[in-house]
Amino acid sequence: MGVSQHDATKLFIQGFMARRIMSDRVARLLYKKCCAAVTACMPGQEPCPWSEERFNQLIEAVSTKLNPLDLQVANTIDDQTGRKMWLILNMKGDELAQLATEYSAAEIAFFKQLIEEIVTAPNESYSISSIHALKQLKFAKVGNKTITRAQGEVLLSSFVANGWLTKSARGRYMLGTRARMELEQYLLNNFEDLSADQECVICTALVFSGVRCTTTACKARLHKHCYENIQRRAETRNGKLDCPSCRSDWTGKTLRKVGEEAAGANDDQLRGRKQQESDEEGSEEERPARIVRKKGNAKGKKKYASYNALRLCSNCNLQGR
Ligand SMILES: [Zn+2]
Ligand SMILES: [Zn+2]
Structure with a gap:
């Protein structure tokens, strides 16, 4: 079968699926490269042109192709960099199951614990120090599987590389763009105050x-x-x-401020001490879950739907920088 201009879209989808999250600049660059690759394979034929309009059409086409797979193309502004980002979101994002393809049960338990610590951080700082993050490894036991400190450090880097967490210049961990978008329903379902x-x-x-x-x-x-x-x-x-x-x-x-700038100097130390005290009082199995389960999530579901519509609006004021 010969190469056609449609192959640029297929190549772009492959590149996007492999990354799952990329900046607007990288997305445009990727499409330009896909167009160039396809044009090079069609000597003597009309080249696959690049234009701003074609990029918008491409995003729409990719979204239409992925929707039957419960995947959705969305854009947002990265809290930290202010850059416009494109993501492929799992629309069944009400649990952490979508991490299962990338991580083991113990690794997901560690991630879940990190999310809880970040979301319940005092003073709306929504961030934790790297020392406090590594201390959460003790809660990442599944059966007799544990994660060592060295493995934990690699894992934290992996969560950052895959967009689940962000590490600030100060070395604090926060929810990454992918977690904020893809796990929004999970967060709304589990943390009542949010x-x-x-x-x-x-x-x-x-x-x-x-x-x-x-x-x-x-x-x-x-x-x-x-x-x-x-x-x-x-x-x-x-x-x-x-x-x-x-x-x-x-x-x-x-x-x-909301976010890491609101973090107090001793917040993590105090929380670590409290965790230790509650561990000494009872076994880890008896440790009370601090996650606040919502009784009903009708409000959350409704909100999620309208938020998706907002994110998909290509004419909204979320301009890339
Ligand atoms: Zn806003
Ligand atoms: Zn006010």
């Missing part, structure tokens, strides 16, 4: 890094890029900036 308190007042996605209102009682949380958007809009109007929720005056004020 859906009530951590929705961005601008885009409604969960905020694990960003800013919060200066008024203590106000629940307004915003991603950094969403905050910058309303800041820019305020500048083009009269320069006056209000909280979108409680309307308190934000003009010239430094907002409180």
Whole structure:
């Protein structure tokens, strides 16, 4: 069978599936390379052209092809870098099962423990130090399988490389872009406070890094890029900036932080000590789960659907940088 322009789409899907997550810049570069490879295989025929419009059509075509497999193409802004990212999401993302193809049961137990520590971190810091992360290895026992510290370090790097975790310049671990997107339903189902308190007042996605209102009682949380958007809009109007929720005056004020900047110097030490104390009181099997199971998740499901629609909107203001 001869090579045709459609093969560029097939090549792109293969490259995208292998990566699962890539920046907008890399996605465009990948498609350009796919077009060039296909053109090189079709001497004398019309070349496979690259254009901005064709890239948008490509994303739509890839999404249509993957939907029957319960996979979805989505984009988001990376909390840390501010870059636009493209992801292939597993739409059955209400459990951690999708990690099973990449990791063993003990490794998934370790990841689950890390997620819990990150999501329940004090002061909305949503981050843990690498020392505290490695301490969680003791909860990653499945049967008689354990993970050594050296294996744990490799595993942490693997979680970062696969987009499940992010490691900051300060060396703290946070939820990665893939975890925030693909495990959103899992997080909403398991951590009750999240859906009530951590929705961005601008885009409604969960905020694990960003800013919060200066008024203590106000629940307004915003991603950094969403905050910058309303800041820019305020500048083009009269320069006056209000909280979108409680309307308190934000003009010239430094907002409180959400994410690793909110982490206290001794947070992880105190948590480690508490974990140790509860371990000494009882065996690991008796350790009470701190995950708060939601009684019903109707709200979560509804929200997830609307969030997907938002993410798929190619005309939204989530512009890559
Ligand atoms: Zn937002
Ligand atoms: Zn407010």
